[in-house]
Amino acid sequence: MGPLRAAAARGLRRGGGGGRGAAPAAPAALEGSKGSAARGGRPAPPAALHLFGDPAEVEALRGSLLAWYDECKRDLPWRALAVTEPDVNRRAYAVWVSEIMLQQTQVATVIDYYNRWMQKWPTLQALAEASLEEVNELWAGLGYYSRGKRLQEAARKVVSELAGQMPRTAEDLQKLLPGVGRYTAGAIASISYGQATGVVDGNVIRVLCRMRCIGADSSSPPVIDRLWAMANALVDRSRPGDFNQALMELGATVCTPKAPLCGECPVKQHCRARLRVEKELALASQKLLGKLPVVPDVEDCGVGGCPLCPPAAEPWDSSLGVTNFPRKAAKKQPRVEQTATCVLERRGRRGALEYLIVQRPSSGLLAGLWEFPSVPLAPGLQQEQQREVLVDHLQAWTGQPVAAGSLRFIGEVVHVFSHIHQTYVVYSLSLDGDVTLDLASSPSRWVTEEEFRASAVSTAMKKVLRACERQHGEESGPAKGSKRKRGAKPGAAGSTRPGTQLSLRTFLRAPNPP
Numbered sequence: 405m406g407p408l409r410a411a412a413a414r415g416l417r418r419g420g421g422g423g424r425g426a427a428p429a430a431p432a433a434l435e436g437s438k439g440s441a442a443r444g445g446r447p448a449p450p451a452a453l454h455l456f457g458d459p460a461e462v463e464a465l466r467g468s469l470l471a472w473y474d475e476c477k478r479d480l481p482w483r484a485l486a487v488t489e490p491d492v493n494r495r496a497y498a499v500w501v502s503e504i505m506l507q508q509t510q511v512a513t514v515i516d517y518y519n520r521w522m523q524k525w526p527t528l529q530a531l532a533e534a535s536l537e538e539v540n541e542l543w544a545g546l547g548y549y550s551r552g553k554r555l556q557e558a559a560r561k562v563v564s565e566l567a568g569q570m571p572r573t574a575e576d577l578q579k580l581l582p583g584v585g586r587y588t589a590g591a592i593a594s595i596s597y598g599q600a601t602g603v604v605d606g607n608v609i610r611v612l613c614r615m616r617c618i619g620a621d622s623s624s625p626p627v628i629d630r631l632w633a634m635a636n637a638l639v640d641r642s643r644p645g646d647f648n649q650a651l652m653e654l655g656a657t658v659c660t661p662k663a664p665l666c667g668e669c670p671v672k673q674h675c676r677a678r679l680r681v682e683k684e685l686a687l688a689s690q691k692l693l694g695k696l697p698v699v700p701d702v703e704d705c706g707v708g709g710c711p712l713c714p715p716a717a718e719p720w721d722s723s724l725g726v727t728n729f730p731r732k733a734a735k736k737q738p739r740v741e742q743t744a745t746c747v748l749e750r751r752g753r754r755g756a757l758e759y760l761i762v763q764r765p766s767s768g769l770l771a772g773l774w775e776f777p778s779v780p781l782a783p784g785l786q787q788e789q790q791r792e793v794l795v796d797h798l799q800a801w802t803g804q805p806v807a808a809g810s811l812r813f814i815g816e817v818v819h820v821f822s823h824i825h826q827t828y829v830v831y832s833l834s835l836d837g838d839v840t841l842d843l844a845s846s847p848s849r850w851v852t853e854e855e856f857r858a859s860a861v862s863t864a865m866k867k868v869l870r871a872c873e874r875q876h877g878e879e880s881g882p883a884k885g886s887k888r889k890r891g892a893k894p895g896a897a898g899s900t901r902p903g904t905q906l907s908l909r910t911f912l913r914a915p916n917p918p
């Protein structure tokens with residue numbers, strides 16, 4: 405195994421450090437870009453430093469990159485289907501599914517989901533007939549659940565409105581299919597149809613910014629526009645799909661976010677970031693030898709106020725080398741939220757423990773997924789106030805009084821969504837009977853642990869259940885240091901002893917503690 409293949413075999417994310425891309429610009433942002441020179445007036449032509457202006461160099465770059473890809477590309481199931489599937493609609497569908505799954509998700513994670521998905525729904529028609537519940541069940545754990553939902557909606561549209569025929573160009577794919585943005589359209593069209601159109605994802609941004617010393621905020625419109633123009637100009641006319649995949653593969657396995665393997669890079673001779681580094685090193689060694697009095701600053705492109713150069717306030721940092729590029733936008737902090745969650749459990753007819761889960765609304769975060777009864781908490785509430793909020797929620801849900809002391813505090817479970825830092829304040833409650841629930845707004849059902857894991861539940865809820873099971877395990881085992889952070893102790897007044905169940909009567913009638 406050569407060094408390049410070894411790098412590929414490490415199974416780095418397709419996107420480098422953050423899903424598809426350690427993405428200086430998130431795929432969603434790229435998908436949302438409609439292309440764009442139309443914004444504002446006509447931009448000034450970029451300086452030569454930022455251009456691929458020499459046709460001979462472009463040809464050489466294409467050749468080197470494709471030769472490397474042919475030798476080093478990872479064997480991935482969607483790549484095999486894109487080559488072997490003779491039916492063009494099936495081929496486009498196979499690529500489409502992979503592209504949607506790979507957004508913000510590691511290649512290694514996607515492979516298993518992809519194989520199961522294609523086995524269950526090998527065609528658009530099969531997917532169009534599936535229920536959202538089935539889609540969510542298969543997607544459970546992959547995150548960003550709206551992706552699966554929109555994929556299915558788009559499949560239904562192709563079947564019902566387009567006679568089962570996938571749109572045949574990137575422009576039509578983007579225009580006609582919900583959830584298909586500029587990047588996904590370009591990927592499907594180039595890989596499945598051989599359309600000579602470029603793609604820009606987090607990996608491509610990184611590689612191109614380094615190759616052409618683009619140090620301005622890589623999520624800004626002028627930079628994104630320039631990168632799309634560059635990708636469209638560079639793409640190999642005879643092998644566009646392979647070229648696009650090669651560029652992304654290079655970013656995922658060689659030109660990585662933090663530790664690029666420049667010495668092994670097949671396009672290093674075309675990389676101006678690397679050239680800068682080499683020049684700096686040469687000047688530094690000359691200075692050490694007393695041949696030059698001063699090491700000059702690394703020059704920018706020479707155009708004052710260039711929208712592609714690093715801002716004057718953030719000059720080149722020699723210690724970063726090529727990773728000076730690209731420059732990321734300041735990351736938006738996720739908002740902090742808290743939710744009170746209650747794991748309601750009972751012994752089922754065959755003695756197995758069962759949990760009550762309710763379905764979330766069909767739109768919004770985690771749409772249509774199942775969860776333990778939960779209620780958002782206002783910031784700054786004390787523990788008892790949080791408990792009361794949960795009690796109120798359960799009472800409204802059951803239409804019966806609920807004793808606050810019957811809820812057993814389990815702990816806090818943190819789950820970070822893309823834009824929300826969510827803390828679940830987890831309680832449990834054991835029942836020895838059923839409760840009559842208001843099903844009008846929240847469908848609910850009892851499930852065994854096995855059924856819970858096979859249901860369309862989020863990773864966060866799986867963490868909640870694990871915390872609950874861990875707590876039960878600690879309480880039923882020999883006394884060890886508890887990781888409980890706060891709240892009622894087992895056996896304390898109003899709490900449920902381990903292994904005992906609260907009667908439905910007690911659950912509904914016990915008076916609230918003072």
Ligand code: SF4
Pocket residue numbers: 611614615658659660664665666667669670671672675676677678726
């Ligand atoms: Fe990336 Fe280094 Fe290759 Fe330039 S030489 S493209 S920085 S890996």
